[in-house]
Amino acid sequence: xxxxxxxxxxxxxxxxxxxxxxxxxxxxxxxxxxxxxxxxxxxxxxxxxxxxxxxxxxxxxxxxxxxxxxxxxxxxxxxxxxxxxxxxxxxxxxxxxxxxxxxxxxxxxxxxxxxxxxxxxxxxxxxxxxxxxxxxxxxxxxxxxxxxxxxxxxxxxxxxxxxxxxxxxxxxxxxxxxxxxxxxxxxxxxxxxxxxxxxxxxxxxxxxxxxxxxxxxxxxxxxxxxxxxxxxxxxxxxxxxxxxxxxxxxxxxxxxxxxxxxxxxxxxxxxxxxxxxxxxxxxx
Numbered sequence: 524x525x526x527x528x529x530x531x532x533x534x535x536x537x538x539x540x541x542x543x544x545x546x547x548x549x550x551x552x553x554x555x556x557x558x559x560x561x562x563x564x565x566x567x568x569x570x571x572x573x574x575x576x577x578x579x580x581x582x583x584x585x586x587x588x589x590x591x592x593x594x595x596x597x598x599x600x601x602x603x604x605x606x607x608x609x610x611x612x613x614x615x616x617x618x619x620x621x622x623x624x625x626x627x628x629x630x631x632x633x634x635x636x637x638x639x640x641x642x643x644x645x646x647x648x649x650x651x652x653x654x655x656x657x658x659x660x661x662x663x664x665x666x667x668x669x670x671x672x673x674x675x676x677x678x679x680x681x682x683x684x685x686x687x688x689x690x691x692x693x694x695x696x697x698x699x700x701x702x703x704x705x706x707x708x709x710x711x712x713x714x715x716x717x718x719x720x721x722x723x724x725x726x727x728x729x730x731x732x733x734x735x736x737x738x739x740x741x742x743x744x745x746x747x748x749x750x751x752x753x754x755x756x757x758x759x760x761x762x763x764x765x766x767x768x769x770x771x772x773x774x775x776x777x778x779x780x781x782x783x784x785x786x787x788x789x790x791x792x793x794x795x796x797x798x799x800x801x802x803x804x805x806x807x
Contacts, residue, residue, distance in 0.1 A: 524554040538563050538644040564643045577648035581606045583673030584803040587619035593657040593665040593678050594622040597803045598638065601647045606805070611649075612673070614641050618651060628656040655801040663798060664689040668702035673805060677705045680799040688793040697787050697795075700772040704780065705800050707772070710765035713800065718760070730755040765800060 526549045534545040538560055545559070552558035582599035583606045596619045598611070605611050618634055621627065627634065630651035638649045657680055659665050664686070668677040679702045681689070688694050712718050730752045734740055740748060761767040766781040774783060780797070788795055 526550055534559055577601055579648050579650050582805050583615055584676040584805045585615040585619050586667045586676045586678055588665055588667055589623055591659045592623045594619040595655040595676055595678050595801050595803050597653040599652050600649045605647050622654050622656055629654050662686055666698040666702045670706045675706050675804050677702045678801045681795055682798045683795045703772045705802050708768050711763040714764050714766045715760045
């Protein structure tokens with residue numbers, strides 16, 4: 524059977540394999556597209572091991588919210604071209620759905636086997652890098668935000684005693700803006716109570732060294748110096764803790780996230796709280 528360029532292009536659109544690989548697959552399968560696709564998978568899977576050491580510095584992040592759970596996943600690949608590929612995008616969504624279905628909170632062999640199936644046709648190394656899974660209780664709501672088509676994805680979980688507030692336009696706007704804030708401000712922790720003790724001690728060590736080395740402060744009493752160090756720590760927390768950060772979206776008054784949340788609750792007669800968040804940056 525004569526293998527035409529149109530046939531090769533058609534198979535390439537289906538599988539994203541190389542032109543010469545598509546041509547050979549069609550020749551081996553006598554022009555049968557199903558057999559050609561299967562051939563490419565078999566050949567590709569045999570070569571997966573050869574690609575495992577290739578750097579995967581690109582990729583995308585994706586979230587799915589369903590069945591009282593939310594999943595956030597990062598899958599890496601070698602090139603930005605593949606990161607924008609529709610088959611790769613679908614794979615990421617499918618992996619997030621799998622995480623929800625089977626309660627997976629970290630990468631595992633089943634996920635990687637799904638990835639290997641696409642490696643077989645695209646001929647690039649890919650890896651499941653990170654997975655985050657959120658349970659959504661009856662009194663909770665999760666807002667998701669995707670920035671720049673899979674470059675940054677955010678999940679923010681809210682809780683309230685009266686869940687009717689979640690359906691309001693005011694809450695939906697506030698929740699979406701909060702997710703955008705998390706995307707832009709990249710907090711490390713929800714609040715200061717979540718900061719690990721060893722991290723705090725390290726920061727205090729740094730701030731103490733700064734104070735001791737400041738000639739302008741050398742004659743200050745010890746209590747004053749301690750106050751300065753604690754002030755530096757508080758300022759640092761205002762930079763890294765979500766609730767203490769100045770809200771970066773639609774905030775003319777310069778309020779912090781917690782202050783704006785309190786204002787929202789007062790205006791709407793609600794008791795909404797930010798319970799948790801996740802933020803994934805592709806390639807980070």
